[in-house]
Amino acid sequence: MTEAPGEQITIKKSPLDQVHKRLGAVMTEQAGWAIPSSYGDEQAEYFAVREGGVGLIDVSSRGRLLVTGSEAVQFLNGLITNDMKTLEESQWMPAVFANVQGRLLASVRVSSIKDKYDSNDGPGFLIDTEPATHEVVLKTLTRFTLAGDFRVRDLTDNTALLSLQGKDAAALLRQLLGSAADLGKFRVTQTRWNDNWVTILRATHTGEDGFDLFVDSEGASELWQELMSAGARPVGFDALESLRIEAGHARYGVDIDETNVVSETNLDEAISFTKGCYIGQEIIVRIKHRGHVAKKLTGVTFDRKVDIQRNTNLLSEVGKEVGRITSVTFSPLLNRTIALAYIKYDYLQRGTKLNADSNEQVTATVIDLPFVRGGWNQM
16 A cells, blocks of 8 residues: 555554563564564573573554453354354453455454453453454454444553463463463463453463463553563564464464465364354365365475575475465574475375475475474473
8 A cells, every 4th residue: 555645654562662672672563563573682582482481472462352242152153263152251262254255364362251341340252363453353343333232342552462481481470470370271361460450361372381461551561570570581573483483373464364265274273163154154164075275384394494585485396386485484493494384285295395496405394283392282
C-alpha cells in the first residue's frame, strides 16, 4: 500500500518499551511493533532457554481479544477449526480462522477464563494471535456482535503479555506466584499479584516448558522486574526466532498465510474433524478424506552452517522443483543450519535428500518436526 503524502506510520510500543531500552536492548520493527531484537548477547539469550535456565520474553505485540456472551461458544464454533464444546473451563486450545476456501486467515489460542476484565465477572474466552493477524481476527469477530449475545473487547492496548520459557520456568514462577504455577499442559489459571490480576497459560513458544502471563499494562514493568530478580534472563526476538524454528512453530507472514490451505500448515492440533459446520470445513475435511495434501510444512536440515536464504527452492535429485524454504536459521544446539519448508507429498519422507537451488552446492535432508524436542515435548 502506498503511503499518502504527509501520512505517518505509527509504530506501536509495548508497555515495557522503556524497560527494554534501559536494559540496552536493540530495538527493531516487526508487524508494526517496536520489539527488542537482542539485549546484547543473542547466544547467551538462546542458551538461557535451551540449557536449563529461564528466558523472559515480551510478546505483548500479540493481539489479545476477550469474547463474552451467552452465545459465545455457538458463534466461535462456527468460526474456528477446533471444537469449542470440548474446551473445558481453565483450559486453552490452538485453533485457526479459515476462509470459505479452507485457507488460513489466522492461527490463534483460545483460553477459557473467568472474566476478570469485566465487572460482570462472568465466563469469557481470551483469544490471542500474532500481531500480523490481530486486525483480521478482530474484524472477523466483530461482524457477529449484532447477531446475538456475543461481545468482543480488544485488550491489546491495555495489557501486556510476558512469557517465561525454559526448564526452570515452573520453579521460578512458583517463587513469585505460589501454586498458580502448578498447571498442566494447556491449562489456564488467574491469580492476584500486587493488586493486579494475572492470567497464566502453561504454553510454549520454544519447545521448552513455559508460561505466558497476561497482566494489565500498569503492572507489567513491576512484574517484569520481579521475574528478572528471581533469575529470568531477558530474551530478544533474534534468539526467539532460532528457538521457534527449532521447535517447528510456523510464523504468520513468513511460513503461513492466506495462500495456504490449513491442512498444509502442520497445525493439526488446531483442527477438529468431528465437530459440526464451520467456515472452511468442507475443503479441510475433503482433503483429509482424499488422503493427503499436495504439500506440507516440514523441516529440512543441512550437515553444516550454510548460507541459505528464505524462499530458496528445493530440488529433487533429477532437478525437479519439489519444495521451498520459508524460515531458516543456524541452530546453536545442533551446530548446523535448519529450515522450515513446504515439501511436495512424494518427498516428505524423513531422510529424503534434496538439493538447494543456490550458488553453493548444498544438500538438504527432510526431517520430522520439531528439530529439538525440548521439555514441552517430553512433558
